[in-house]
Amino acid sequence: MSSILTNASALTALQSLNATNKNLQVTQGRIATGMRVAEAADNAAYWSIATTMRSDNKANSVVQDALGLGAGKVDTAYTAMNSAINVVDQIKQKVLLAKTSSAADRDRIQTEIGNLQSQLKDNIAGANYAGSNLLQTSSNASAVDKKLTVMTSYNRDSTGAVTTGTIDVDFTNIRLIDTNGATGAAKAGILDKAIGATGSPSILSLKVNGTASQTTATAFDNLLTGIEKALKGMASGAAELGAGKARIDLQKDFVSKLSDSIDRGVGQLVDADMNKESTRLQALQVQQQLGIQALSIANGSSQQILSLFRG
Template sequence: MASIMTNTSAMVALQSLKATNKALDVVQGRISTGFRVAQASDNAAYWSIATTMRSDNKALSAIQDSLGLGAGRIDTAYTAMNNVIEAVDAIKTKLINARGASAENQEKIQAEIDILQDQIKAAAVGANYAGTNILATDNAGPLEIAASYNRASDGTVSIGTISVELAGIRLFAADGTTTDATQHLAHDVMQIDIVANGDDANIDAYLKDIETALAAMSTAAANLGSAKNRLDLQKDFVSNLMDSIERGVGQLVDADMNEESTRLQALQVQQQLGIQALSIANQNAQNILALFK
């Protein structure tokens, strides 16, 4: 039936054209943004997951910064500790030379030892990094370094840390003084004075103290080296984890540009055909006029 009141063909063609235009808008939006899920209305579940994962990646970026600061502190302390060990080794050599030497020569040797003691103190007190010094410090507790950001299956989060014990590493107090060898590794080394105590027995006692200090400092340097390796490994892990999360987010929300470009071309053809179909449907009403001529 031909009707001038209701053009069914035009209505169908218009609905089809509207659907094509809507799909075309979606594809153009994906191409312009690069996302197939750019907002919650696109896919609420994927958008929520991606938002949480992006938030976690920002937290991991802060963790990476913390690890970098921690590694810098440890590396600075390790470098200074090695310098201190070299100076203590030099003092040991001076003490051996001083054994049995004349008082005049011992005074000269002590002057050299004084310089080495000053170097030990300068190296420790100067080992600052980002306002932190773990060789010359009053802090007896462990150095806590944020190392991981963990999200449990129930959504709760926690911060994992790497602890570096300072009790066996400290050389001086923050003001550059020492209390005793149990609190500050450099205490016995800084007490050496062969001008006041230059007989063989005292020098032998000093040498014994030097060996004890060297052993403790070597252990401290080894612990610092291990801590730095641990931090470096964790930095690499966090970096790889961030890349994995970024890839995971991309798989959820990124648009496949090859697919979208192909779909765009198909929809553009459908749009042109829809416009043509609507034009033909509208011409049907004009054809009815011919019946009355």
């Protein structure tokens, strides 16, 4: 039936064209954004999961920054500790040489030891990273300042409860100079505390000349014993720093890989397949052109009715 009030063919063609245009708009949006789930309306479940995982990955980015900062501090302290061990080893050699030297030679040796002691102080004072010096700390510091705490992980369970992992480096075993403001026996640094009985010198204050207590073989043996003890403590400190550095490096590598894995997982949920969308775009463009042609033909049928009334 032909009607001038209702053109069923045109309505059908228009509905088909509208559906094609809608699909074309969706495909063009996916190509423009590179995502098939760009908002909750596209797929509420996938969008929610992706949003949560992106948030977690931002936290992992903070963890990576914290690990990088911690690695810098520990690496700086480790380098300075090794340098200090080498200098103390040289001091040990000078003390051993002075044991059987004349008084005049001991004066010259003491000058060399004094230079090495100054070198130790300079090296340790320069071992700063981001305002932190792990080798020069106070034994009277508050609990929070008695160790270096490096955040290593951000953990969220199924209920939303959050915990963080840490790596702690205790200053007690790596402290070379104590900045507690005290003097003498009250010092707790490996290099500034007494290396023998009460009243004996520290590594930074020992002398091989000018004092009666260091004129005997036994006195020199006591100095050498104290130096060996200090070297042992420094070796333990270097080992602790090395272990901390190795663990931080491993965690940095893990967090980096974890972050990449989460990115890939989110991509599988929400990223568009560009090859598929490109093919779909071409098909929809053809459908759109055909739809427009079909609508034009359907609208032309009304004009044909006029021919029935022509004489």
